[in-house]
Amino acid sequence: MEWPVTLPPAFSQLAIRLGVKPQDIHEQFVRGSGHGGQKMNKTSSTVLLVHLPTGTTVRVQRHREQSKNRLSAYKLLLLKLEEQIRGKQSKRQQEIFKKRKQKQRRNRKSKEKMLRAKHKRSELKVQRKPVID
Secondary structure: OOOOEEEEEEHHHHEEEOOHHHHHEEEEEEEEOOOOOHHHHHHHEEEEEEEOOOOOEEEEEEOHHHHHHHHHHHHHHHHHHHHHHHHHHHHHHHHHHHHHHHHHHHHHHHHHHHHHHHHHHHHHHHHHHOOHH
């Protein structure tokens, strides 16, 4: 399979595993939006890719150069397709799950820290109470 851009080996292997063919992808170059002024209005550096069998669409406008946007778009499209096909086994979903677990652990630690501080504060308040004879 000959891709229109030079994909890194990891992404070309991913495409083979997923069964994605270059013929199934419709490529279009459109004008970007947002800040940029005259240059943005004249050049078509934004890349729009559509995977025809699934209807998955990717639009990339991260870089100034069309070639860099094109490579980023193909990478993003392959990652999206992997997520759709493999679901929770996809690399992206596993990374999201890992981050979520780390944040839960951090939340638990911060709650415990807050409770310790509250307990210490309440002990100080108890010591301030007047002594009754």
